[in-house]
Amino acid sequence: MSDAHRSEVEPIGYVPVPEGYVSHSRLERVLRSGRFAVTAELNPPDSADPEDVFQAAQPLGEVADAINATDASGANCHMSSIGICALLTRAGYSPVYQISCRDRNRIAIQGDVLGAAALGVSNVLCLTGDGVGVGDQPGAKPVFDFDSLTLLRTIRTMRDQGKFLSGRKITRPPQLFLGAAENPCIPPYDWRPDRLAKKVEAGAEYIQTNYIYDIPLFEKFMARVRDAGLDKKVFIIAGVGPIASARAARWMRSNVPGIHIPDPVIERMEKVEKPAEEGKKICIELIQQIRDIAGVSGVHVMAYRREHVVSDIILESGALKGRKRARPS
Amino acid sequence: MYRLRLFAIRHARTFEWIYKYVERGMVAMDPLFAKIGYNRVERPIALVEKGVKTLLFDCKMCGQCVLSSTGMSCPMNCPKQLRNGPCGGVRPGEFCEVKPDMKCVWALAWDGASRMRHGGDKIKEVLPPVEHTLKGSSSWLRVSREIAAQERDAMDAARETLAQAFPEARENEPSAAPLAAEPPNAVNQELKK
Numbered sequence: 001m002s003d004a005h006r007s008e009v010e011p012i013g014y015v016p017v018p019e020g021y022v023s024h025s026r027l028e029r030v031l032r033s034g035r036f037a038v039t040a041e042l043n044p045p046d047s048a049d050p051e052d053v054f055q056a057a058q059p060l061g062e063v064a065d066a067i068n069a070t071d072a073s074g075a076n077c078h079m080s081s082i083g084i085c086a087l088l089t090r091a092g093y094s095p096v097y098q099i100s101c102r103d104r105n106r107i108a109i110q111g112d113v114l115g116a117a118a119l120g121v122s123n124v125l126c127l128t129g130d131g132v133g134v135g136d137q138p139g140a141k142p143v144f145d146f147d148s149l150t151l152l153r154t155i156r157t158m159r160d161q162g163k164f165l166s167g168r169k170i171t172r173p174p175q176l177f178l179g180a181a182e183n184p185c186i187p188p189y190d191w192r193p194d195r196l197a198k199k200v201e202a203g204a205e206y207i208q209t210n211y212i213y214d215i216p217l218f219e220k221f222m223a224r225v226r227d228a229g230l231d232k233k234v235f236i237i238a239g240v241g242p243i244a245s246a247r248a249a250r251w252m253r254s255n256v257p258g259i260h261i262p263d264p265v266i267e268r269m270e271k272v273e274k275p276a277e278e279g280k281k282i283c284i285e286l287i288q289q290i291r292d293i294a295g296v297s298g299v300h301v302m303a304y305r306r307e308h309v310v311s312d313i314i315l316e317s318g319a320l321k322g323r324k325r326a327r328p329s
Numbered sequence: 330m331y332r333l334r335l336f337a338i339r340h341a342r343t344f345e346w347i348y349k350y351v352e353r354g355m356v357a358m359d360p361l362f363a364k365i366g367y368n369r370v371e372r373p374i375a376l377v378e379k380g381v382k383t384l385l386f387d388c389k390m391c392g393q394c395v396l397s398s399t400g401m402s403c404p405m406n407c408p409k410q411l412r413n414g415p416c417g418g419v420r421p422g423e424f425c426e427v428k429p430d431m432k433c434v435w436a437l438a439w440d441g442a443s444r445m446r447h448g449g450d451k452i453k454e455v456l457p458p459v460e461h462t463l464k465g466s467s468s469w470l471r472v473s474r475e476i477a478a479q480e481r482d483a484m485d486a487a488r489e490t491l492a493q494a495f496p497e498a499r500e501n502e503p504s505a506a507p508l509a510a511e512p513p514n515a516v517n518q519e520l521k522k
Contacts, residue, residue: 257418
């Protein structure tokens with residue numbers, strides 16, 4: 001084999017990370033440059049067809065700085081997040097590799113982190129994961145060997161010290177931008193900012209929140225976050241999403257863990273003739289309100305099985321205002 | 330027992346106080362434990378620990394107790410066994426996502442910690458994942474043994490520094506600045522003062 005072949009298969013990881021950065025992540029560049037970031041969630045297919053992933057990614061890629069690959073969210077079985085990430089990096093997208101602690105132990109997770117980094121992934125999102133009981137296979141064994149914080153600290157150790165948790169050396173550490181989730185709109189409200197501080201302490205560099213539909217509650221949370229100076233230490237990306245109908249909202253509220261949708265929002269959905277349009281409108285308004293809250297660095301759009309509307313929502317909301325769009329006619 | 334567990338959290342301050350003295354007592358017993366052999370006392374003490382803590386905290390004998398950092402609310406009772414705070418699925422009224430009839434272990438933990446003298450600071454520390462090899466062993470014994478060893482080491486270090494600071498005395502009057510470690514019982518007498 002000639003050297004020419006080697007350089008063809010090993011381009012990743014040889015480029016040094018610039019001063020002041022921890023990874024090659026596009027999301028990290030956008031956030032650190034002070035621009036309002038947009039991320040979006042890709043709904044994983046129930047198939048082995050890569051085309052399904054590319055089709056779902058295409059409308060998200062138009063507006064998103066990074067695309068989240070969910071890790072069996074809601075404890076439902078789908079294509080794995082690492083599989084989706086591998087496909088997305090090949091197609092030139094910048095994915096966020098979501099890792100849930102529910103299904104794999106520390107041996108599997110640390111190995112997967114190296115694998116993901118080798119595949120060109122540069123963002124991870126460390127999650128606890130929903131309980132197995134809410135998913136499609138409630139008889140499964142819940143693992144939870146790590147929690148989201150021990151996972152964060154472990155990946156940070158792998159990245160910054162070049163070691164596994166066992167102390168064994170990693171010859172080329174993964175260069176990853178570390179993220180975690182937070183859910184400001186559910187109890188215990190008083191302790192949520194403290195919990196966020198702990199996540200920052202554990203290694204989180206950006207936060208993607210769960211759905212925010214209750215702006216006053218989120219504002220209260222953010223006020224406490226600013227008081228603690230946390231907005232200077234971590235980038236906070238607020239989660240939003242269009243609701244399809246009042247019925248869907250009610251169902252989500254009572255069946256999906258950690259979702260808080262206030263009654264006025266549902267009542268507003270009930271009154272209109274085209275609820276899907278209204279859902280989009282509500283989402284756009286939320287983004288505009290969230291953008292004005294001090295300390296928020298971006299939005300994360302989670303449109304369950306409605307990827308096609310994400311681009312419209314972002315463009316109409318003006319979240320990308322100030323970014324130059326070159327579009328030759 | 331769930332009710333006793335809630336009671337313990339409500340009285341987290343008292344339990345913090347009790348724990349402090351139990352710990353001191355066990356550290357003081359280090360020479361005795363060392364004489365009998367720590368591996369011999371392990372089982373009976375683990376048995377007592379299990380009895381007391383199962384009754385009070387629904388202890389699962391993970392072998393690495395963190396009650397003083399979690400407001401006296403045992404995190405092993407969290408169905409996800411989280412060690413660092415609540416998950417994102419807590420139900421309205423602070424009930425558990427997985428077991429809707431149970432209060433969130435971590436909502437209770439923060440409540441308990443705010444009642445304790447040092448709990449408020451300790452709950453902010455990021456704790457490591459559970460070491461499954463320690464399951465069933467006595468945390469009390471491990472902790473008190475570690476503290477006793479640390480105190481012994483600190484004592485030896487002090488003596489060594491003293492001896493190095495007065496080299497002439499070591500030469501002319503060695504008993505004034507001994508280098509050798511004292512027998513454990515004597516060290517312990519010193520500590521009590």
